[in-house]
Amino acid sequence: MKIVLVITDSRRKNLVFVTDTLKTISVDEAVALADKGKIEGTHIVRKATGAYIRTNPGVPKSDELETLSLISKAVLSYLQDSETAVSTPALTNYLKLYLASLTEGGPFIEPVKEKEKTYKVLTVVIKEKFLQYDSIIFSGAEKFNVDPYLLGAIIIDEIARMQPFENILDKLQAKIIGMNTSIGIAQVTTETANNLIKEGLYNPNKNDSKLPFQSLDNRARAYLYQYLIQPKHSIFFAAARMRFLIDEWKEFIDLNHKPEIIATLYGRKYKAPHSEPKPSERGSQIMKEFYPLAKKWLK
Known part of the structure; x- marks a missing residue:
C-alpha cells in the first residue's frame, strides 16, 4: 500500500x-x-x-x-x-x-473547469445520488418560487464536482470549517448561509436564538456546519440563494429569463448587479447539459 x-x-x-x-x-x-x-x-x-x-x-x-x-x-x-x-x-x-x-462504458459527466477539464464521473452514480433529494428539490423550489429544474441542474453540477473527492470530504468533515467552506449537497458556504438568514430569506431553525451570527469565527462556522450538512437545509439555502440573486438583479435584468446567469452567479463570489451579465462556461454547461438531465430525472 x-x-x-x-x-x-x-x-x-x-x-x-x-x-x-x-x-x-x-x-x-x-x-x-x-x-x-x-x-x-x-x-x-x-x-x-x-x-x-x-x-x-x-x-x-x-x-x-x-x-x-x-x-x-x-x-x-x-x-x-x-x-x-x-x-x-x-x-x-x-x-x-x-x-x-471507473467502470468502462459510461456515459459520463465531465464538469467543465475554467482552467482545465480534468475528470469525469459516471452519470449513473450522479443520478442515483441526485434522486435521493428529488422531493426536497421540489419543496425548496416551491418555497422560494424558483425553477425546480434549474435548482436540480445546479445540484447535479455540485454532486458531479464533488464525486471524485467524496470520501476525502467525508473524512475531513468539520475539520475544514476554519474558512469560508462550501458545505453539503448544494455546496453552500457558511458566509452565504449566514447572509441569507440575515436577509430573512431562510432560517433553518427559527427557534435557534444564535442565528444569524453578527460575524463568523470558527465557532460560528462550526455551528452553521451542523445545519448545512443536512440535505434539506443545504438545498433550501441553495433555492434561497437563487431567489436572492433574482431579486437583487431585477432592477437591471430579469434573471428568470436568464437561467444561465443564475447558474453562473450561484458558484461565484459576489458580483455587483448590472445590465449585461455574461454566462461562464460552467453556467452554460449547467443549462445545456444538466438542466435537461434534471427535467428527465425529476418526476
Whole structure:
C-alpha cells in the first residue's frame, strides 16, 4: 500500500491520507498501518505528543509525504474552480487513479473547469445520488418560487464536482470549517448561509436564538456546519440563494429569463448587479447539459 495524497490543514498538520487503492484513511489509521509496515516508504516517530508517520530515508522526492501534501483549502478551491485553484502532481495522479477506477462504458459527466477539464464521473452514480433529494428539490423550489429544474441542474453540477473527492470530504468533515467552506449537497458556504438568514430569506431553525451570527469565527462556522450538512437545509439555502440573486438583479435584468446567469452567479463570489451579465462556461454547461438531465430525472 502506498500513500498518493495527503490532505493537511493550513499549518501543514496531516488530516487525511489517500492510498493507491483510493482508500481514504484518518491519521490514526495511517499511523497504525505504518506501524505494522503496511504503508510503503514510511515509518513511525514517537514523541511525547504522540506518534507520527514519516517518510523513510532514500524515498524518491516525488513519493515523500511532504511532496504528496495538499492543504485542504486548496482541495476546496480546486473543487469550486475558484480563481486561486491550482493543480499539483499529487492531485493530478490521484485523479488519474480515480479515472482508471471507473467502470468502462459510461456515459459520463465531465464538469467543465475554467482552467482545465480534468475528470469525469459516471452519470449513473450522479443520478442515483441526485434522486435521493428529488422531493426536497421540489419543496425548496416551491418555497422560494424558483425553477425546480434549474435548482436540480445546479445540484447535479455540485454532486458531479464533488464525486471524485467524496470520501476525502467525508473524512475531513468539520475539520475544514476554519474558512469560508462550501458545505453539503448544494455546496453552500457558511458566509452565504449566514447572509441569507440575515436577509430573512431562510432560517433553518427559527427557534435557534444564535442565528444569524453578527460575524463568523470558527465557532460560528462550526455551528452553521451542523445545519448545512443536512440535505434539506443545504438545498433550501441553495433555492434561497437563487431567489436572492433574482431579486437583487431585477432592477437591471430579469434573471428568470436568464437561467444561465443564475447558474453562473450561484458558484461565484459576489458580483455587483448590472445590465449585461455574461454566462461562464460552467453556467452554460449547467443549462445545456444538466438542466435537461434534471427535467428527465425529476418526476
